[in-house]
Amino acid sequence: MSEAIEKATAAKAASVLLAQATAAERTSAILKAAQAVDEGRSAIIEANVRDMERARGNGMPAPMLDRLMLDDERIDGIVSAMREVASQPDPIGEVVGGRTLASGIRLTQVRVPLGVIGMIYEARPNVTADAICLTLRTGNAVVLRGGSAALESCAAIVEACRRGISEAGLPADCASLLVSEGHEQTIELMHAEGLVDLIIPRGGHSLIRTCVEQSSVPVIQTGEGNCHVYVHAAADLDMALLIIENAKVQRPGVCNAIETVLVDEAVASEFLPRLVAACSDWGVFLHGDHKTTSIAENLGLDEGREYAPATEADWATEYDALELAVRVVPGLDEAISHINTYGTQHSECIVTSDVAAADAFLARVDAAAVYVNASTRFTDGGMFGLGAEIGISTQKLHARGPMGALALTTTKCLLRGEGQVRA
């Protein structure tokens, strides 16, 4: 039996017991896991030092090294995030509906766990603990597959969590990590129908594409964010500039950051020079259409270092960096059409003081979150009041937008009769 099937089988058996546990038992498992991470931090940090050394040797770029790195402060963050999930309400067993059928059968629809979640992610050790807590909170077992660069760090965190889960009297196999090298086990996990109920990829475009194309277990796509701000003809231009700064500069590597600004022709001659100058101040590289690059040239910006002409590919690119595409559009219809063509249905924003334009944008843009006059950076489980977040779904099925605990549950209909048969 392969590692993936062995661990998925063990996870399925564990998930049955976990689903039957009480909310208090699941809370205890999360708290004990948090405590085990807290107390086992030296082993986790040592493992991370080895991962970091290997990653540096392999020439991992600085932003990725930063994501990989664990120190005391980050472990504190992980532990406190785990404790926060422990304090969230337990969704399992909630009665979400029900009725007495015409025949007198009493129907109760209750919330139940999905079963076993396969979580495939990149070299970010903190995702390991997040996923374990959220799956425990929702009564699901999890089989994790982290990026190989973070293998030792993830293994150390999983080991600590398994210890905590056991101490709480639940099966350690509620959480496990695939450790074999290569992609084979990941592919096996994506085909473990009957054992694994859901695959959640968390990472870049190619990881997500691989899961969507290859998995026969259902997948929820998360976190691809080619987001836009459209500066409408009736925009408050000061507000637009503040929103663009926040949505692009504050944290350029996250999925709710923007990648393209669309500027209405009506305000382009007034707004574009301000935007171009601001981008130069912010250190944001511009991929501009003709009008934008002309202005950049006129303002004396350095072509190649500060700006370049945008190509078709730019409209579809998630830079995840201090780079921004800029395009002038004739009006609202073209802005919506551009967004619906190139966007990833994540978060989209219009800046306008015109109520009809705002309403049309809200109605016609096809995305999980559509904003009027606010930064796209608010798309987040915490900000939306969902508690801890397992990811941001950019698909329409099952969960859309920030996914909290409920996204990891399903329902079951319980029917109680007294011998009814169908006529």
Place this chain on the structure above:
Amino acid sequence: MSEAIEKATAAKAASVLLAQATAAERTSAILKAAQAVDEGRSAIIEANVRDMERARGNGMPAPMLDRLMLDDERIDGIVSAMREVASQPDPIGEVVGGRTLASGIRLTQVRVPLGVIGMIYEARPNVTADAICLTLRTGNAVVLRGGSAALESCAAIVEACRRGISEAGLPADCASLLVSEGHEQTIELMHAEGLVDLIIPRGGHSLIRTCVEQSSVPVIQTGEGNCHVYVHAAADLDMALLIIENAKVQRPGVCNAIETVLVDEAVASEFLPRLVAACSDWGVFLHGDHKTTSIAENLGLDEGREYAPATEADWATEYDALELAVRVVPGLDEAISHINTYGTQHSECIVTSDVAAADAFLARVDAAAVYVNASTRFTDGGMFGLGAEIGISTQKLHARGPMGALALTTTKCLLRGEGQVRA
């Protein structure tokens, strides 16, 4: 451009207009489509006569011929089902939640259509009209792929519906049918990401497996039903026999019919002879374990014509016919384990007067609908009060159990601010 991509592209464009239409306009489109089917019945029946002739020539078995056949009475049924969907509430635009975020941004979560549904089904012309109405009701466009044996009938129904939709002022491309021969277009449809939002297969095991394994567009599995009745030690045996008769005999070809009866050892000697004799009366062929076949032999049943020894394969078989597998189990744990191993998570039943056994069965059996003392035949959108049903989901994501209109919708978060940015 292939037929599938061409029709999916047209459907996507139509879906944008359909989603923006009012509920009254969608209702009108359904009613006009119903009227067009009603008035166009002679063309539809003529097309069906040609399908029937071809099918008879190809040696199609009688039950499938019956499903294919359309006459005046069946057209009446289709038309009245369409009108019933028109009278169902329109789910689009419903506010399902919302709050003012800490930053003052006002969040409203509204129900929206999925977009474009790809519906792949077998040679059942009535599914064509069902699917068109339910997708219109929920603001979705649909691309249909019916079984080739029903091609002319389906095409005639779709043509009438498109006429009706146009008359109501909505784009005819809200509904279209793939007519090319072979599987290529079906496969293209299953990979039309960005155009098609959901694939719903409706049919037998192999159709569903093909979609699950091949589709990169999300799939909802429907209608596989390997359902069980477990006759517990504390069962009312008269009730058990009535429930088994209803769940097996009333309509053996449907997915909520049962395929296996599990009999508790404690009541086997009393119940099995009654069950075996009853099956002989009902004309139900038995696939029995050793105890069951011994009794059949003792009762003088005809081996090969009335019963046969069950093999491992029987436990996993959906007969869809007057055949029943029977197995004696030592107790509740083994019954649950058998069901969770071989079942398709559709509908499962325990017959018992023992409340602890009932509660354990309800909690631990992993299925969309779990029954105590009632026939599994009640698992149905109409019976559950959901109105018309697009199928019965046997997966856990997005929709579980009978799927009404809500299963064809998703939500979108609208956020209205006054320039808020994230700190």
